[in-house]
Every structure is written in structure tokens, then in C-alpha cells.
Amino acid sequence: MEAKRLDDISILRVLCIIIVVFFHCYGMMYAESHFPATVSVYDRLYFIPNQCVFINIAMPMFIFVSGYLFQYLLMKGKYHTWSDLLKKKGLRILLPYFVFGTFFMFTTNNWHPFRLLLGTYWHLWFLPMLFWCFLLGYGLYKISLGLCAECILLIIAYCGSFSPLLFPRWMGVNYITSSFYWFYLGMLLYKYRGCLLEIFSKPILGISLFSLSLFIICCFPVAYGGSKWYGNLAVTCSLISISALISKVDWEKYKITTSITKFSAYSFGIYIWHNWVALMLISNTSKRLFGLQELAANHVILFPLCFSLITLAISWGISWCMMKTKVGRFLIG
Numbered sequence: 521m522e523a524k525r526l527d528d529i530s531i532l533r534v535l536c537i538i539i540v541v542f543f544h545c546y547g548m549m550y551a552e553s554h555f556p557a558t559v560s561v562y563d564r565l566y567f568i569p570n571q572c573v574f575i576n577i578a579m580p581m582f583i584f585v586s587g588y589l590f591q592y593l594l595m596k597g598k599y600h601t602w603s604d605l606l607k608k609k610g611l612r613i614l615l616p617y618f619v620f621g622t623f624f625m626f627t628t629n630n631w632h633p634f635r636l637l638l639g640t641y642w643h644l645w646f647l648p649m650l651f652w653c654f655l656l657g658y659g660l661y662k663i664s665l666g667l668c669a670e671c672i673l674l675i676i677a678y679c680g681s682f683s684p685l686l687f688p689r690w691m692g693v694n695y696i697t698s699s700f701y702w703f704y705l706g707m708l709l710y711k712y713r714g715c716l717l718e719i720f721s722k723p724i725l726g727i728s729l730f731s732l733s734l735f736i737i738c739c740f741p742v743a744y745g746g747s748k749w750y751g752n753l754a755v756t757c758s759l760i761s762i763s764a765l766i767s768k769v770d771w772e773k774y775k776i777t778t779s780i781t782k783f784s785a786y787s788f789g790i791y792i793w794h795n796w797v798a799l800m801l802i803s804n805t806s807k808r809l810f811g812l813q814e815l816a817a818n819h820v821i822l823f824p825l826c827f828s829l830i831t832l833a834i835s836w837g838i839s840w841c842m843m844k845t846k847v848g849r850f851l852i853g
Contacts, residue, residue, distance in 0.1 A: 531771065545798050652691075680701060682698075716760070
């Protein structure tokens with residue numbers, strides 16, 4: 521049963537990383553600094569679905585999956601002490617954050633090392649944010665709260681998810697208010713997964729809930745980075761319904777599941793590398809050599825799709841190569 525559940529989560533993680541890669545790649549299409557001649561065309565075609573729909577589900581789901589897996593590991597007996605947690609998460613999250621952040625700054629002529637201490641550099645903001653989520657989640661786990669107290673804390677965390685930032689911009693701790701809700705939701709859904717499956721014993725309930733949440737997200741779009749109570753409630757419903765529906769599938773009987781779970785092991789590396797790879801692919805040199813300006817103008821559907829797929833493939837390739845080395849496995853393994 522546990523292996524099946526982890527297969528489910530691996531599939532969700534692959535879906536998330538694909539959406540995140542596509543989000544950044546398509547976002548570059550309507551950024552004036554990259555393709556100024558076609559900004560209006562790409563903005564009209566892709567801004568709403570890219571900036572207001574898919575990413576607003578994928579990023580909370582990414583955090584949700586981290587909380588879900590964290591609760592799974594805690595209940596398996598991992599992280600016996602605070603020092604154990606700090607050491608492992610420091611090496612797993614903060615070390616790659618500083619190593620790759622420094623490398624990306626150096627190779628893109630964007631040297632602002634102080635921003636690493638603020639935890640706001642590029643897409644890597646996600647890493648220090650997760651570090652604080654792990655610490656806070658571990659503290660709540662150690663307290664051994666009852667269901668009533670957990671529900672109250674979840675409601676408080678939900679209110680924080682669409683509230684102004686309350687903490688200082690230091691090492692990403694300011695993201696706690698907007699992000700911890702999704703992490704804690706994942707922890708609690710794993711803890712009470714039996715009740716969840718019982719409630720959603722009929723798939724029609726999960727499908728209806730997901731359809732309603734998707735309707736709200738699409739009809740009342742909120743640009744990524746902004747949060748509204750109704751949007752976060754809709755995303756909550758979508759995460760609950762998706763996790764319930766996907767758990768009902770017997771993934772082990774499908775051959776493709778093995779490939780998906782193997783690909784999932786490279787999600788961290790793909791996340792680390794994809795933004796840098798995308799910038800290299802549409803650098804000024806690449807634009808001159810391959811005529812990217814003309815391709816972007818003449819193929820508004822095919823060009824961003826290929827750009828996203830190539831970015832995903834190269835990011836996976838770099839991660840695969842790194843995982844063949846001790847240093848690589850240490851940093852992204």
C-alpha cells in the first residue's frame with residue numbers, strides 16, 4: 521500500500537516539474553527582454569493559462585508533495601532529532617541553494633551574492649522556503665497535536681496563504697506565511713489518508729470537486745505571485761481531489777509507471793537547472809546563430825512548445841550526468 525502511494529506522489533511530482541519548466545519557458549515568450557517584437561502576441565495567447573491557471577496549481581502541489589513525503593518519512597521513523605533534521609536538510613537544500621545560486625550568478629553576469637542571503641534569487645527561492653517549512657513542520661510533529669488543534673493551525677496557515685508577508689526577507693523565511701499552508705496540508709493529508717479515501721470512495725465526488733475548483737481558477741484568474749482566499753480555497757479543493765483520485769489507480773500494473781517514477785528521481789535536478797538552461801537557449805548568441813527571433817514570430821505555437829521540451833530534456837540530461845558522479849549525487853541526489 522505504501523509503495524503504491526509513493527508511486528502516486530512520484531507521478532504528481534513529475535506533473536509539477538513539467539508544468540514549472542513550461543511556466544518559465546512560456547513566461548520568457550512575453551518578457552520584453554527576450555523577444556520584444558512578439559511580446560503582445562505571446563501575452564495575448566499564453567498569459568492567462570500560463571500565469572494564472574496551471575502554475576497556481578502546480579507550485580502549491582509541489583510544496584504539498586514535499587509535506588506529504590515528509591510526514592511519510594516522519595511516521596517511518598526518520599529524523600530522530602533536531603540536529604539530524606538540520607544536518608540532512610541543510611546539506612540537501614541549503615548547500616545546493618548556495619552552490620548553484622553562485623554558479624548561476626557567475627555564468628549569467630548577474631553577480632548579486634547578497635540576494636542569496638535574502639533567499640530571493642531566481643527560482644531558487646523555493647529551496648530556503650522549503651527548509652523553513654521542514655523545520656516548522658517538524659516542530660508541529662514533535663508536539664503531537666490532536667485533530668482539533670491541527671485543524672485550527674491549518675485554518676491559521678490558510679489565512680496566512682493569502683495574507684501579506686509578515687516575516688523579514690532573510691533566507692526565504694518571509695515565504696513561510698504564503699507557503700506553509702500547502703506543506704502542512706500535505707502532512708495532514710498523509711496522516712489522515714485513510715479518512716480521505718473513505719470520503720472520496722466514489723470517484724464522481726473527486727471529479728466534481730476538481731471540476732468546480734478548476735472553474736473558479738479559470739473564471740476568476742489571479743496572476744502568479746498574488747493570492748486570493750477564493751483562489752487558494754479552489755486550489756485546496758483541486759489538490760485534495762487530485763490526490764484522492766490518483767490514489768485510486770493501480771499504477772503498478774502499468775509499465776509506464778516505472779519510467780515515470782525513475783524520471784521523478786531527477787525532479788530536484790531539473791528544477792535546479794531548467795531556468796539557467798532556458799536562458800542559455802535564448803541567449804543573444806543563440807538568437808543570432810539560430811534565428812530565434814524569426815522562429816518565435818512565425819511559429820507562435822510550435823516554438824514555445826519545442827523550447828520548453830528542449831529545456832526539459834537538457835535539464836534532465838544534466839541531472840542524469842550529475843547523478844553519475846559522487847559530487848552530483850551529493851548535491852541533487
